[in-house]
Amino acid sequence: xxxxxxxxxxxxxxxxxxxxxxxxxxxxxxxxxxxxxxxxxxxxxxxxxxxxxxxxxxxxxxxxxxxxxxxxxxxxxxxxxxxxxxxxxxxxxxxxxxxxxxxxxxxxxxxxxxxxxxxxxxxxxxxxxxxxxxxxxxxxxxxxxxxxxxxxxxxxxxxxxxxxxxxxxxxxxxxxxxxxxxxxxxxxxxxxxxxxxxxxxxxxxxxxxxxxxxxxxxxxxxxxxxxxxxxxxxxxxxxxxxxxxxxxxxxxxxxxxxxxxxxxxxxxxxxxxxxxxxxxxxxxxxxxxxxxxxxxxxxxxxxxxxxxxxxxxxxxxxxxxxxxxxxxxxxxxxxxxxxxxxxxxxxxxxxxxxxxxxxxxxxxxxxxxxxxxxxxxxxxxxxxxxxxxxxxxxxxxxx
Amino acid sequence: xxxxxxxxxxxxxxxxxxxxxxxxxxxxxxxxxxxxxxxxxxxxxxxxxxxxxxxxxxxxxxxxxxxxxxxxxxxxxxxxxxxxxxxxxxxxxxxxxxxxxxxxxxxxxxxxxxxxxxxxxxxxxx
Numbered sequence: 001x002x003x004x005x006x007x008x009x010x011x012x013x014x015x016x017x018x019x020x021x022x023x024x025x026x027x028x029x030x031x032x033x034x035x036x037x038x039x040x041x042x043x044x045x046x047x048x049x050x051x052x053x054x055x056x057x058x059x060x061x062x063x064x065x066x067x068x069x070x071x072x073x074x075x076x077x078x079x080x081x082x083x084x085x086x087x088x089x090x091x092x093x094x095x096x097x098x099x100x101x102x103x104x105x106x107x108x109x110x111x112x113x114x115x116x117x118x119x120x121x122x123x124x125x126x127x128x129x130x131x132x133x134x135x136x137x138x139x140x141x142x143x144x145x146x147x148x149x150x151x152x153x154x155x156x157x158x159x160x161x162x163x164x165x166x167x168x169x170x171x172x173x174x175x176x177x178x179x180x181x182x183x184x185x186x187x188x189x190x191x192x193x194x195x196x197x198x199x200x201x202x203x204x205x206x207x208x209x210x211x212x213x214x215x216x217x218x219x220x221x222x223x224x225x226x227x228x229x230x231x232x233x234x235x236x237x238x239x240x241x242x243x244x245x246x247x248x249x250x251x252x253x254x255x256x257x258x259x260x261x262x263x264x265x266x267x268x269x270x271x272x273x274x275x276x277x278x279x280x281x282x283x284x285x286x287x288x289x290x291x292x293x294x295x296x297x298x299x300x301x302x303x304x305x306x307x308x309x310x311x312x313x314x315x316x317x318x319x320x321x322x323x324x325x326x327x328x329x330x331x332x333x334x335x336x337x338x339x340x341x342x343x344x345x346x347x348x349x350x351x352x353x354x355x356x357x358x359x360x361x362x363x364x365x366x367x368x369x370x371x372x373x374x375x376x377x378x379x380x381x382x383x384x385x386x387x388x389x390x391x392x393x394x395x396x397x398x399x
Numbered sequence: 400x401x402x403x404x405x406x407x408x409x410x411x412x413x414x415x416x417x418x419x420x421x422x423x424x425x426x427x428x429x430x431x432x433x434x435x436x437x438x439x440x441x442x443x444x445x446x447x448x449x450x451x452x453x454x455x456x457x458x459x460x461x462x463x464x465x466x467x468x469x470x471x472x473x474x475x476x477x478x479x480x481x482x483x484x485x486x487x488x489x490x491x492x493x494x495x496x497x498x499x500x501x502x503x504x505x506x507x508x509x510x511x512x513x514x515x516x517x518x519x520x521x522x523x524x525x
Contacts, residue, residue, distance in 0.1 A: 128468035128514075138427050141519040142491045143471060143511070148478050151462030159500055211463040259427065261480045261488040266459070 006245025009038025039242030089385030091352020179339020186345030491522025
């Protein structure tokens with residue numbers, strides 16, 4: 001039987017603009033926080049393995065080999081360290097590979113660090129760099145971008161299920177309410193439905209990005225890092241840590257066609273559904289067991305669509321739950337308690353790790369006042385790579 | 400004497416691919432046929448054939464993008480996904496004033512030099 005894997009340390013920088021800083025320094029800050037949280041800073045050279053999640057430091061920062069740089073910044077030689085790159089799902093992929101390293105018996109203590117500095121380049125360039133994850137000949141070369149696919153997906157969903165632009169704004173208002181209370185969030189500000197949908201200035205405040213997606217339907221471009229210390233809960237070494245572990249009950253990933261146009265039903269996010277099913281099976285759980293979720297809302301439509309693929313709501317019905325407030329922090333099923341990518345921000349390589357940090361904070365009862373879920377037992381995150389072509393899901397448990 | 404007529408303008412084309420073993424068609428081409436597992440050699444093209452992907456198509460969805468990446472100087476561009484009569488689908492630009500899902504369009508191919516580097520072939524659905 002594979003070892004049980006738990007999280008004993010978490011670290012997180014405030015997402016936002018860190019473009020004056022070196023990526024390795026920013027990642028080292030989050031990693032040091034995670035080690036201090038676990039009471040393991042002085043023993044850091046006893047860590048068996050470091051996995052670093054990053055999508056595109058070569059393009060954003062003209063910097064490669066960031067795993068090596070991180071090790072030196074933290075005076076951790078000769079601990080082995082490798083980079084995991086899986087687009088915007090790099091973070092959860094690194095968590096999965098960290099889990100596999102422990103479950104395989106090759107490691108007992110693994111540090112996972114995700115980070116990205118995107119704002120060293122201008123917004124147009126950042127959009128271009130992110131778009132390189134698309135299929136080169138058939139998507140990127142056409143001029144398509146991720147917001148473009150988000151817009152086309154949203155239009156299909158609207159025409160099939162009756163979603164409105166106001167519904168998208170309601171998701172954003174909910175997420176900003178949470179993000180405003182999250183000390184790590186990029187945009188720590190609320191927004192009102194009047195300002196971004198109902199009021200006379202809404203078209204100006206909330207302008208179109210990729211119709212029908214507007215500015216408040218898309219996440220900001222962010223810098224930042226997050227880190228987790230994983231441990232084999234069945235090893236004698238598990239007793240060395242200051243914090244009680246939060247167990248990783250399920251972790252899984254799946255893929256879908258790289259070209260979005262080749263999906264039989266472009267409204268179905270197969271990789272999300274399959275990764276979720278595998279994670280549920282591993283955990284011995286189903287959607288009704290999950291207390292709250294962190295879902296990859298790079299575009300708010302994805303929060304809705306992912307929540308349906310995971311079985312939290314019927315297909316085409318999630319926005320009706322949003323209208324009733326069911327996904328708010330005090331609702332029946334809180335989603336994106338951190339503020340989500342929409343408000344907390346989306347440094348692409350960090351996001352999957354950051355989502356799991358939020359699961360741990362909620363399960364430990366350490367979230368800020370006003371955004372703590374009541375007595376959560378299981379939290380689930382989904383980290384969405386490409387436009388759904390490579391997705392990883394994580395379920396954490398408070399035992 | 401040079402016959403300049405030999406150098407007539409060649410209209411840009413985008414190719415789709417057919418596995419000659421089982422007849423399955425693809426855009427873009429895989430390296431292995433998803434139906435019969437026949438390998439495709441990208442250099443010789445042996446056992447596979449190509450055909451121009453063009454002509455009538457139906458618009459499945461579309462968007463108007465206002466935050467274009469570096470290199471694009473237009474205020475906005477429209478993009479869409481279409482389905483051809485042979486069932487293949489493609490993404491590309493949409494150049495009609497009022498796009499509507501389900502509308503019939505014609506796929507054309509143009510060269511784009513908006514980004515740095517060599518010009519690339521793009522679909523323009525009109």
